[in-house]
Amino acid sequence: MIATEVLVVGGGLAGSVAALSAAREGAQVTLVSKAESTLKQASGLVDVLGRVDGELVADPFDAIQGLPDDHPYSVVGVDALHGGLALFDDVTGDRYRGGDRNALVPTTQGTVKPTLRYPGSVAPGIAGDGRETLLVGISTDPDFDAKRAAESLDATVPGDVRGVTVRFPRLRDDAKRTRHAKLLTESEEFRAKLVEKIAPRVDGADRVGFPAVFGEDPAFVRDELEARFDAAGAPVSVFEVPTGPPSIPGSRLRDLLRNELEDAGVELVTGVPVVDFEAEPGDTDAGDAADDADRVASVVVDRNGARVPYAPEQVVLATGGLVGEGIDSERDRVYEPIFDLHVPHPDDRYDWSAEGAFGDHAFARFGVRIDAEGRPLGENEAVAYENLRAAGAVVGGADTAMQKAASGVSLATGWRAGTRAAAESGVNNA
The missing domain is CATH 3.40.50 (Rossmann fold)
Incomplete structure (x- = not known):
């Protein structure tokens, strides 16, 4: 059994931000992922909130105030977004540009993309x-x-x-x-x-x-x-x-984050999918409903056919959405496949999508729902596991592709999950 204070599952933008945030708070962090980072497939741009109701957004921070209560930004708070952006700016330094208002970046498709951070070469x-x-x-x-x-x-x-x-x-x-x-x-x-x-x-x-x-x-x-x-x-x-995949700016960003993670002492383990976990009862005498929830006691990864268990104090789940296989579905249900976390969805499969390519598709919002601390919630709105948090595209509640908000949600939820995981780990309990 390998002990670690914070175990991050997933090596994309959200997982990297969560791991780095936790490490900078003094936690011992291990990041495991089943494959190389998906950042090399991304544009290298950081979209925070580019469209609302189909209209371009100039000031994303102003527009965030009008988002629904179940949007990830509304749940974790705008301070989490500021925290994630501050970390990103520190990592990228003069390689990136941008301020508090969106810029319109030309794309190879002949459109303009509203984005808050972009490479200096752009x-x-x-x-x-x-x-x-x-x-x-x-x-x-x-x-x-x-x-x-x-x-x-x-x-x-x-x-x-x-x-x-x-x-x-x-x-x-x-x-x-x-x-x-x-x-x-x-x-x-x-x-x-x-x-x-x-x-x-x-x-x-x-x-x-x-x-x-x-x-x-x-x-x-x-x-x-x-x-x-x-x-x-x-x-x-x-x-x-910026181009589509394979993306050289995305690879640059991946390398910047990876170097920063290594410098921060994060242990990086790639090519090890999570295949199992064990839970244990929470502290029923804690007096807090969240603390009463079960705990993740161990997480098992597959390393070249061998089952290797980790014993983390805190876990951050950052495995991606439907495309990244962090969310899965069967004919009659949608679910998170590692911890079997609840994913809200219409009962009727025919209601998972709408007419028209750019319709109001329910599947675009599929993902686990979290509380303000980043902890996934069960069907009854109770915390699923008191030492588990979620970040990035595995978190639902918003059509981030349509809103041009995917990177921003990864920064906000990753920063919140990482800092809270560090606070609840052995860093502050020694």
Whole structure:
């Protein structure tokens, strides 16, 4: 039996924030995950609250005040969001930009995404300032049609937007984005030939946007490209346009968080799915209904076929939602598969979704419900396990994809779960 004060299950943004928050409070933390972090599939943007009732939100903190009582922000409090953002800002430093109001970030689909934090390499491309923009697509990348994206943006944002598609030199048709990134970072000849292809097409544009392939050091690549454009008589600002998976900005964020977790002393164990757990009765004499609840006594993981038990004082569940398999379903029920936590859902399966792709789908809000301390609640609204907390997409109550709020909910619930887990662990009980 491996003892630990705080055991975090799940290695995405919410799990990383929970683990780091707990470690910074002085707790001994172990983070286990069944696979590599899903952050490499994410855009690298931090959306806090971008849309409410279909309308763009400029000030997310003001809009949060009008959200329903069962929304995760309403449950854990706006102070938890501020705490999560402060931790994020400390980890990312000058690699990220953003303030208290949303910025409109152009996407490869020709839309703008309202987001509160974004990589510094994205910042020069923020929409709305009226500058003329040239988008550059790669002929071998079918996910970014620069001309089509430019046409869409040109019709919706101030300033002219044009698009061109070029063939990157020295690359095969099946080259991956990581190969583009490697050459942009390491090859001066590659950068020179790329600018040579694009400079004649700048034609008065103020900035040039590339798909997000600037490698591990995007500031260096931006500086190098801008210097070459200037030398070619086409001075411009250069920026990245966030892409879908595989996402290099997402991988950068994953690496930043992983390095910070290691520096904080968090033990990282990857490739070990949780396969079982044991519970024990709570303290029936505590006088607090939450403390009367059962406790998670042990959590068992599968390590290459061997059952390895952990004995945590506190547990944080951050395994994802329906897509991440943190929430599962059968024909007649929806549930959380590790601890069999209650997930509110309509009894009739036909009511789980609505007509239309962008309808008011019940499944989009599926997830465990939590109290203000981050503890999952049972069907009777009582705390399920007094030493278990939940964070991220496994928490329900909001359509975070539609609201552009997934990262913010992960930050808020992760910070709340991690700090409370540390407070209730041996840190303050020694």
